Amino acid sequence: MRYSTKLVLGLLFAFALAASSAFASGGLTVDMDNGENIYNNGKEDTGVPACQGCHMPDGMGSDDLGTPRLAGQIFQFIVKQMEDYALDKREDTTMYIMNSNAKGLTSQERLDVAAYISQWQHDRETVDASVSDLNAIKANGVEVGETHLGKAIVNHGISEKGVAACRSCHDYNGRGVEPLFPMIGQQKYTYLVAQMKQWREGTRSNDPQAIMRNVAKNMSDEDINNVAAYLSTKEASPYSLGNSRLPHRFTPFETHH
Numbered sequence: 001m002r003y004s005t006k007l008v009l010g011l012l013f014a015f016a017l018a019a020s021s022a023f024a025s026g027g028l029t030v031d032m033d034n035g036e037n038i039y040n041n042g043k044e045d046t047g048v049p050a051c052q053g054c055h056m057p058d059g060m061g062s063d064d065l066g067t068p069r070l071a072g073q074i075f076q077f078i079v080k081q082m083e084d085y086a087l088d089k090r091e092d093t094t095m096y097i098m099n100s101n102a103k104g105l106t107s108q109e110r111l112d113v114a115a116y117i118s119q120w121q122h123d124r125e126t127v128d129a130s131v132s133d134l135n136a137i138k139a140n141g142v143e144v145g146e147t148h149l150g151k152a153i154v155n156h157g158i159s160e161k162g163v164a165a166c167r168s169c170h171d172y173n174g175r176g177v178e179p180l181f182p183m184i185g186q187q188k189y190t191y192l193v194a195q196m197k198q199w200r201e202g203t204r205s206n207d208p209q210a211i212m213r214n215v216a217k218n219m220s221d222e223d224i225n226n227v228a229a230y231l232s233t234k235e236a237s238p239y240s241l242g243n244s245r246l247p248h249r250f251t252p253f254e255t256h257h
């Protein structure tokens, strides 16, 4: 069944406007030092372990652990995921830990740590050694897709299966669009594959208007592996088109230390 992309995008746009005005009008203030402290040390009294233990000291996530990159992710998106975990709208079915981690922080602390980590790695133009090592993953016996096949899906979708082009929402090579469309480019391979399967099976269902469940539902395992191989390793700037500039990220909060 085809769904109306125009209708879905219209609804999402309304949702995005509501979301950004909530962020803008709230006079949001964050404490970066507190965010840094939580990221590095966790919160002892509520038993929240240090984020860096699983998301890594550089915030780039880990293919071995199956954890996502958080560094440089869109602030509003991180906040939404933390709220969704706290309210059990999303379940961590990888380690069964994020729901209790989110509940162990106050909503202000979730803002603090989200703001802190979203400011990292703003040099998203380069592809450095911190991205997934597809050869190492393959050597561990995990199936890895073909980047050139994934590229076609990212840019054009799969029309005969009704799979929409990732780029139409997530932008060039999945670099993300504030506030609603997360950065999925240079996200960890293992995590991307796991999330696509979760959207497909419906075990992750915190996407507005089932937008990602509709994208993933007709994708085969190979389609998913291919798209993840491409997205996890490609640059965020269309150098080849003569444009090396990244869209400006605006910061919908004020900081105090």
Ligand code: HEC
Binding pocket: 038, 039, 042, 048, 049, 050, 051, 052, 053, 054, 055, 066, 067, 068, 069, 070, 078, 081, 082, 091, 092, 093, 094, 095, 096, 097, 098, 101, 113, 114, 194
């Ligand atoms: C024990 C390991 C562990 C610790 C500690 C941990 N995380 Fe996670 N985190 C995970 C795993 C695993 C996932 C993927 C869960 C899933 O499949 O939904 C995840 C997912 C997330 C996501 C969703 C990201 C996305 O792209 O959707 C956010 C945000 C997040 N963690 C933030 C944090 C913060 C902030 C802390 C520290 C307070 C933290 N995590 C501590 C393991 C951990």
Ligand code: HEC
Binding pocket: 008, 068, 080, 153, 154, 163, 164, 165, 166, 167, 168, 169, 170, 180, 181, 182, 183, 184, 192, 195, 196, 206, 207, 208, 211, 212, 215, 227
């Ligand atoms: C019509 C818009 C749209 C299209 C097309 C789309 N996405 Fe998404 N995607 C979204 C939205 C919105 C979210 C955020 C859902 C949420 O709030 O949790 C998302 C989230 C995701 C996530 C979760 C990211 C994370 O860090 O947890 C992945 C992975 C993803 N998309 C991959 C893809 C891939 C791969 C494609 C192409 C095959 C694609 N998307 C096409 C709108 C779209």
